[in-house]
Amino acid sequence: MAFDINGFYNELDEYYGRYDNAATEKFLKDSLAKVEEYMIIPSSCSSCQDHSDKTAEEKYEEFTDVEKKWIIECSDARIAVLNEMACFYRGVSNWEACIAAFDDVKSEMEMRGLEKSNEYAVVILNMAGAYRLMGKFDEALAAFKGAADIMDANGDATDYEYAGLYNNTGLVYQDMGDMDKAAEHFEKALTYLVKVPDNDAEIATNQANLAVAYYNAKKHDKAMECLDKALSIFETLDGGLNPHYAGALNTKAVMLFNTGDAKGAAENFEKAAEKTKLIFGENKDYVTACRNCSFAYEKLGDGEKAEQYKELARAAEEKIGK
Secondary structure, three states, X not given: OOOOHHHHHXXXXXXXXXXXHHHHHHXXXXXXXXXXXHOOOOOHHHHOXXXXXXXXXXXXXOOOHHHHHHHHHHHHHHHHHHHHHHHHHHHOOOHHHHHHHHHHHHHHHHHOOOOOOHHHHHHHHHHHHHHHHOOOHHHHHHHHHHHHHHHHHHOOOOHHHHHHHHHHHHHHHHHHOOHHHHHHHHHHHHHHHOOOXXXXXXXXXXXXXXXXXXXXXXXXXXXXXXXXXXXXXXXXXXXXXXXOHHXXXXXHHHHHHHOOOHHHHHHHHHHHHHHHHHHHOOOHHHHHHHHHHHHHHHHHOOHHXXXXXXXXXXXXXXXXXX
């Protein structure tokens, strides 16, 4: 296989480590173009006039075993690159490109007859997460249900995959304001997460999600207990730049602000904005953190700081077209 998929993943990790979204996007696009160039197999037999009326399946059968192996390997690589591209666009809040890439992944897998596989279910889970961030909750829940049906039917999904399913479904219910269902799904996710080795980041994220559900259910002590567990883990991961660390900081800031601690809230909002910009750039979450930081400084009577963060939020909004 001419396309080195392991090398692709290793290089992609390096790009993410540089926190340069423009360079990462170019690498992903270049990788996809390279894969699609490799997928072109010159075959006079399958493309000649005598065979032009044959179906794709019939043309495929005319290839040699070597050519068939090549096609499958190229298709696997295309699926991998498109999935990473979709997740990248989700992270930077480019929703149109994100959903388009997920649709391309699904089409490639369906062409291969993989729509009942656990790998397909994972793609649906990732797409459902994008729908949630877009505020399309019905689409998100339908996608999660579809993924769950595939996983249950196959009977061989991993603990990690089930944890992702229940945790992300809980996030949808949380966004919808149904805290009982949210906490129920987060707790169920935790029962799978603790079975997965070397899984501190996901456990921390789960604790942060539980904190939000408990807080909104008026269980404030339990909420802060879960959140402090989450933050203590995030501080030790990825040099303090784990993608979910900023979200947990923002959550703590909100809780502090709502309990009257504007100073603590401002400090945590400011740190959340800084971490988000470093990791994802000036995306939707960055806008939210800056706006909240402005509110906190207004509460403290610091008009200069409040205006500074209000302007940062406004400028970022214009960049992402919100």
